[in-house]
Amino acid sequence: MVTSVPNDPSDDILSGEVSQELILPRDSYNASRNVSELIKPHFLAMDNGGKPVDPEGEPDLVLEVERKVKLRLRKGDQTRYLDLLALESGLLGEHPVHKVFRLQAMGVPLDDGLAEKLKPGRFADNLFHSVTFQYLQNKETSGVVAEVFPDGTFLAIPFDLPSEWYGEQTATEANLLDIQPG
Secondary structure, eight states, X not given: OOOOOOOOGGGGGGOOOOOGGGTSOOSOOOOOSOHHHHBOTTOOEEETTSOEEOOOSEEEEEEXXXXXXXXXXXXXXXXXXXXXXXXXXXXXXXXXXXHHHHHHHTTOOBOHHHHHHTSTTTOOGGGSOEEEEEEETTEEEEEEEEEEOTTSOEEEEESSOOGGGOOSSOOOXXXXXXXXXX
16 A cells, blocks of 8 residues: 655645644653564555655654655665555554654654654644544544554544534443353
């Protein structure tokens, strides 16, 4: 799967802001695996010309390319750019900025200009892919894409929760006694 977003001014229409608590760095990140082990098998990288290529090479920088955050991979004289959605998340449903923080914990440097855009209070959520989707007939919301799965489905973090998503009853825990192991 290739995840490249053209440099289209309409991208800004889909931008919004998620809650600040979702984008603050955690105290620590699991940096025990190699970056190559985190790349999902169904993703490709892009070369300098925008052609899809295998995501091979050593990660040397996290930077902004065509207004989105990418991981630069170097293999000899070849440069490839990998979208952050191609990397496994540390926690399912976390904001993709945490992939940046984990890459930093793994020793991959962050471009200075990008670092400024990721600071709390200056956070630029439009650096990450966003989508508008219909949740009820004739009702839409938008949010940042947190995960893309092999079948093309995605998980999004809404910028604003629709009023229909606020329930009067609190969520309850599943009763494990009702589960009959096979």
